[in-house]
Amino acid sequence: MTSAGRFAPSPSGELHVGNLRTAILAWLFARSTGRDFLLRVDDLDRARAGAEAGQLRDLQAVGVGWDAAVVRQTDRAALYAEAIGRLTDAGLTYECFCTRREIQDAPSAPHAPQGAYPGTCRRLDAAELEIRRASRPAAVRLRSEAGEWTVQDRLHGPFTGVVDDFVLRRNDGVTAYNLAVVVDDAEQGIDQVVRGDDLLSSTLRQAYLASLLGLPVPEYAHVPLVVNHDGARLAKRDGAVTLADLAAVGLSAEAVRDLILGSLGLPDGPLDNALAAFDPAGIPRVPWVWQGAGRARH
Ligand code: GLU
Secondary structure, eight states: OOOEEEEOOOOSSOOBHHHHHHHHHHHHHHHHTTOEEEEEEOOSSSOOTTHHHHHHHHHHHTTOOOSSOOEEGGGOHHHHHHHHHHHHHTTOEEEEOOOHHHHHHSOOOTTOOTTOOOOTTTTOOHHHHHHHHHHSOOEEEEOOOOSEEEEEETTTEEEEEEOOOOEEEOTTSOBOHHHHHHHHHHHTTBOEEEEEGGGTTHHHHHHHHHHHTTOOOOEEEEEOOEEOTTSOBOOGGGSSOBHHHHHHTTOOHHHHHHHHHHHTTOOOSSHHHHHHHOOGGGSOSSOEEOOOHHHHHO
8 A cells, every 4th residue: 555645625616825835845754754645636625627627737837746647526426425334333423413503503512512413303203314315405414422522633732632533424425524534545545644734633543433433544744824914814806816817916936936945944946855854843833924926026
């Protein structure tokens, strides 16, 4: 089995400098530890026509390449169904008919994290199930017995929290991100997950799920995000933040790559230069505040 790192963008639009910085970091982590680097397109949800091709082009433009054919989640429904089937056979799933509104309005269990599922459908009896099934399609939830779970993160250290009964398959039939990502990472031989630290809290659910499925838990490194002046995660509305926007104001892909490398305290030029100097312990632990293309040029 290969040992690999990866970048797994959702093809919902163009990548911005924050996404590109995370991709460069994931590449550096993988390469500096002798791993392959894989590209997976997380297109189960929010996919926009044409976005994937643009994302792959932009990654290559900043020097991020990958070692095997690109994998798309929409091609892998059978793998996800098999995993959900195994959990169901083990009595670890249940059907849930709650609307978002009902979940919001239900009293939450003591000590449950914000947004945790309150468990409404956990104990429906056969008669209740039949009534609900007639009214709307069911989502499938995990019957979590985890309580608190802990993962180790390369940058954050031990991270602990409660794992709730999260969704495995939505009621429109789409496999949920947390299930797909665990199945894919294991099946692709990915044993190192480097991504933005906004996803740190998902890690508990994913690591717990991996353990239930008998899959190895990857090494995690959740890296700081790029933020705007207000401290909010960088987004398209923050002005020129994609390679296309930045090219229009005179910044080439190489110049953007060099800005990103500079923000990481790494030498500029081709990524191999940065690779030679890369030390995970030296990554800034705070978000990078994007100054805008105007400031960046000078
Ligand atoms: N596709 C997810 C996203 O773009 C990231 C998945 C992951 O890195 O685990 O937010």
